[in-house]
Amino acid sequence: MAGNRDRVLQELSGIAVPGGGNLVDSDLIRALNVSDDEVSFVIEAADPMLARALQSAEKEAESRLRALGFQRVRIVTTAPAGRAPSVAASSGGAGTPPPSLKLGRHPTPQAGPQAIPGVQRIVAIGSGKGGVGKSTLTTNLAVALARAGRRVGVLDADIYGPSQPRMLGVTERPRSENDRIIPVHAYGVTMMSLGLMMKEGEAVVWRGPMLMGALQQMLNQVAWGELDVLLVDLPPGTGDVQLSLCQKAPVTGAVIVSTPQDVALIDARRAIDMFDKLRTPVLGLVENMSSYVCPNCGHEAHLFGHGGVAAEAASRGLPFLGEVPLDLSVRLAGDSGRPVAAGEGPVAEAYARLARRLIEDGMA
Numbered sequence: 001m002a003g004n005r006d007r008v009l010q011e012l013s014g015i016a017v018p019g020g021g022n023l024v025d026s027d028l029i030r031a032l033n034v035s036d037d038e039v040s041f042v043i044e045a046a047d048p049m050l051a052r053a054l055q056s057a058e059k060e061a062e063s064r065l066r067a068l069g070f071q072r073v074r075i076v077t078t079a080p081a082g083r084a085p086s087v088a089a090s091s092g093g094a095g096t097p098p099p100s101l102k103l104g105r106h107p108t109p110q111a112g113p114q115a116i117p118g119v120q121r122i123v124a125i126g127s128g129k130g131g132v133g134k135s136t137l138t139t140n141l142a143v144a145l146a147r148a149g150r151r152v153g154v155l156d157a158d159i160y161g162p163s164q165p166r167m168l169g170v171t172e173r174p175r176s177e178n179d180r181i182i183p184v185h186a187y188g189v190t191m192m193s194l195g196l197m198m199k200e201g202e203a204v205v206w207r208g209p210m211l212m213g214a215l216q217q218m219l220n221q222v223a224w225g226e227l228d229v230l231l232v233d234l235p236p237g238t239g240d241v242q243l244s245l246c247q248k249a250p251v252t253g254a255v256i257v258s259t260p261q262d263v264a265l266i267d268a269r270r271a272i273d274m275f276d277k278l279r280t281p282v283l284g285l286v287e288n289m290s291s292y293v294c295p296n297c298g299h300e301a302h303l304f305g306h307g308g309v310a311a312e313a314a315s316r317g318l319p320f321l322g323e324v325p326l327d328l329s330v331r332l333a334g335d336s337g338r339p340v341a342a343g344e345g346p347v348a349e350a351y352a353r354l355a356r357r358l359i360e361d362g363m364a
């Protein structure tokens with residue numbers, strides 16, 4: 001009950017913590033769940049020493065909440081096992097001291113979505129299912145938009161599998177200047193990715209709050225400059241990153257990518273429902289791997305079916321933005337860091353059509 005939750009927060013804000021402040025305004029409470037007779041939450045400390053120092057605050061919270069009438073009170077105090085990975089970014093040359101940037105800190109309290117100065121629109125590219133080509137679409141759409149004269153940025157928020165650096169052929173590390181991260185540029189696109197801050201293959205082991213902190217830094221600490229549109233490559237599914245993005249930034253809307261297969265469409269529906277719940281408009285659907293034209297005989301086959309995404313869009317009253325064929329050149333280009341949209345041919349034209357559609361509809 002909302003009233004119970006407010007009472008719990010009020011009680012917790014009366015409990016002082018070492019170093020000043022209280023449990024609530026020091027942003028230590030996570031996963032608060034309140035029902036009629038039960039309350040549970042996590043106190044997340046920045047390090048194990050602080051976690052130990054917070055034990056008396058935990059005890060006090062438990063007895064105060066029991067005194068409020070809660071039958072069951074479950075509190076867990078945790079701290080990250082290791083230090084957050086620090087940024088290995090350098091200004092390029094060997095021997096240059098690394099800049100004082102650290103990604104993966106806890107999120108700083110923010111009253112609501114915060115605009116990025118100079119950035120006109122933020123468009124999230126999402127999918128319900130992994131591997132449907134969301135990152136490939138983001139890269140190529142960005143390149144096609146840049147070729148059409150738009151000022152485009154790509155924020156690679158696919159935190160568990162950042163692939164924008166590889167697909168845009170970028171290996172240089174971002175620089176820092178006055179505590180700001182200077183993004184990199186390729187094919188006319190301004191880009192920033194966690195993948196540029198980590199060694200290749202290094203798994204990101206951050207948990208929810210640190211992920212949110214990293215995303216917040218990528219939105220607000222990167223010097224994005226003047227952009228008509230910032231495309232955000234989301235991780236697949238419906239999780240913390242999607243939620244944080246819509247809470248921390250004024251997202252113009254989301255484009256959902258799916259293959260025509262039923263299983264992908266089921267997951268795409270989940271993604272659409274999630275954006276509805278987050279009150280982020282779904283700007284439209286894109287069908288990827290739509291058709292396959294045999295390079296030898298020219299026969300067109302529909303390996304994953306065809307038209308399913310357009311039908312889904314029609315049944316939901318959402319715009320169908322267009323389709324991209326299944327073509328070996330897309331993968332080869334992505335793997336070699338030379339996006340297919342930067343060249344010529346039918347696939348590059350498919351991305352150019354999508355870009356024109358977004359521009360005409362005022363989304364980019």
Ligand SMILES: Nc1ncnc2c1ncn2[C@@H]1O[C@H](COP(=O)(O)OP(=O)(O)OP(=O)(O)O)[C@@H](O)[C@H]1O
Pocket residue numbers: 127129130131132133134135136137158161163235236288289324325326327328329330331332334335
């Ligand atoms: N239209 C296409 N034709 C051929 N191959 C494609 C096409 N679109 C994507 N691919 C290939 O499919 C694979 C998955 O694509 P991609 O990484 O973009 O998917 P994703 O949805 O972003 O996946 P993830 O779940 O990792 O975020 C890649 O190897 C990519 O090159």
